Amino acid sequence: xxxxxxxxxxVDSDRKGADxxxxxxxxxxxxxxxxxxxxxxxxxxxxxxxxxxxxxxLAGVCGELERRGVSPFLTTVPYWVAMxxxxxxxxxxxxxLVVSPRARLRMEATTPQLCFAYGAYQMTYLFVLFRVVKxxxxxxxxxxxxxxxxxxxxVIGLFLAGCWRTGLKPEPLWNPPTINCxxxxxxxxxxxxxxxxxxxSSLWYALALQVLFVxxxxxxxxxxxxxxxxxxxxxxxxxxxxxxxxxxxxxRGAKLARLGxxxxxxxxxxxxxxxxxxxxxTLVFWLTLYCLWARRGPIRERGFDLSFVALTFPSCSTAIxxxxxxxxxxxxxxxxxxGTLLLLLSIYAFAVASCVxxxxxxxxxxxxxxxxxxxxxxxxxxxxxxxxxTTSAGVA
Numbered sequence: 600x601x602x603x604x605x606x607x608x609x610v611d612s613d614r615k616g617a618d619x620x621x622x623x624x625x626x627x628x629x630x631x632x633x634x635x636x637x638x639x640x641x642x643x644x645x646x647x648x649x650x651x652x653x654x655x656x657l658a659g660v661c662g663e664l665e666r667r668g669v670s671p672f673l674t675t676v677p678y679w680v681a682m683x684x685x686x687x688x689x690x691x692x693x694x695x696l697v698v699s700p701r702a703r704l705r706m707e708a709t710t711p712q713l714c715f716a717y718g719a720y721q722m723t724y725l726f727v728l729f730r731v732v733k734x735x736x737x738x739x740x741x742x743x744x745x746x747x748x749x750x751x752x753x754v755i756g757l758f759l760a761g762c763w764r765t766g767l768k769p770e771p772l773w774n775p776p777t778i779n780c781x782x783x784x785x786x787x788x789x790x791x792x793x794x795x796x797x798x799x800s801s802l803w804y805a806l807a808l809q810v811l812f813v814x815x816x817x818x819x820x821x822x823x824x825x826x827x828x829x830x831x832x833x834x835x836x837x838x839x840x841x842x843x844x845x846x847x848x849x850x851r852g853a854k855l856a857r858l859g860x861x862x863x864x865x866x867x868x869x870x871x872x873x874x875x876x877x878x879x880x881t882l883v884f885w886l887t888l889y890c891l892w893a894r895r896g897p898i899r900e901r902g903f904d905l906s907f908v909a910l911t912f913p914s915c916s917t918a919i920x921x922x923x924x925x926x927x928x929x930x931x932x933x934x935x936x937x938g939t940l941l942l943l944l945s946i947y948a949f950a951v952a953s954c955v956x957x958x959x960x961x962x963x964x965x966x967x968x969x970x971x972x973x974x975x976x977x978x979x980x981x982x983x984x985x986x987x988x989t990t991s992a993g994v995a
Contacts, residue, residue, distance in 0.1 A: 639974070643695045645707065645716035646905035649775075650966055651688035652719040653911020654681040655726040657959045660915050660952055663922045684963075686731045689723050711761035711772070717754045718775030719912070721747060722782045729786040740790045748783045748797060755780075769816035770826045771834035771909075777812060778838040781805035781845040793852035794861045802845055802862065809838045809879075817883060820890055827890075828897040829906040836887040837913035839880040843920040846876055847932030854931035870935060877924045877934070884917045903965050911959045918955040921948035 658681040665674035696704065707713040728743045758776040761767070784801040791798055820826050820835055827834075846862070850869060853861045860866045891898070925944035926933040936944060 640695050641699055643692060644905060645713060646908055647688055647692050648716050648719035648723060649908035651685045651723045653908055653959055654685035655723055656912040656915025657681045657956065660918050660956055663919045664952065667922060682730050685723060686727045689727050708757050709761055711758055711765060711767050714758045714761055715772045715776050718779045721750050721754055722779045725782050725786045744783065744787050744790055751780050751783060768819065769812045770820055771832050773812055773816060774834045774837040777808050778805050778841055781841045784845050785848050788848055788852035793849050793856055794858050799862060802849060805842050805845065809842055813838050817886060821886055824893050828894045829901060830898060831906045831909045832890045832894060833887060833909040834913050835890060836884045836917055839883045840913065840916035840920045843876040843880040844916055844923055846873060847923040850931040877920065880917060880920050907962045907965065911962055914955040914958060918952040921951050
């Protein structure tokens, strides 16, 4: 087996030792590697987790839009469609883990360019647990959130160990297995309370990782177009936007429970932190757009592939953070602005949310098209093989 590639974009040229589904444009079957004798389930690529997480993000955007007064018909129905599809993909990928050979799972766990996708799996697990499983088993949510926190520690441990071993420096693929600890705080607020130790420690943990990794990662990615020269660069915006919306959710939960400023203990300090987080999220969002523009040549050359799912959840986090910040002053997650400034913030936030919603839907439909084409191709190939076998037997 060849040495693991040093960056996500090099996986394509080093097919041995890496899951061909990582960057191939195949959602279910990897016809680019015809020698692999796998069923549909085992050939489900790691990037599927990015799509399921993106659908969870789309549901979050729908929920925030409904809070802002958008018609429930335009929010509630898409919310449950997105969460239903996300839950189905999550269950399917979990089945793939069960049936996959141990050697394959070991390779995925020890190769950072593959292991990072399990950060998306862990976040999807928490969202499905809180939004779907909760409907049937409310008592499962509390223990499930603690289990998800443990899973996050396992994933980040495996990922950082792999990065240390291979010398992989911070770049956008670092974000799913590191800042995913913020999702523990998001889902934990309603189930455990805004003042619960796991909620507060998860947010502190996420903010510390943002300070440690994001400046280094952004500096390298902006300066070097060879780092993630595809849509995977979109993950660069994730830490700042996710932490911004998480802090907003924590403030809302604390106000709802009449707990006061539980994170910093001072309302003014928390407002200053909210401004700083939103400013950082907005800056990195526009730097991410710049990086996408700078990589437009390779992206256009590759065409639509599974790296496009990186546009989904990080962008949804940015949209939700903007909608929170542009909320009326009475909202605990708001900026406190009113009048003309609030109007301008709202226009910006709704414009971003609209673009993000259309992007997620387009990416999801693109993945469905790929899946249908690949499954149809596999079926035709299997039929042709059976005909050839029958013909050979007749001749013999």
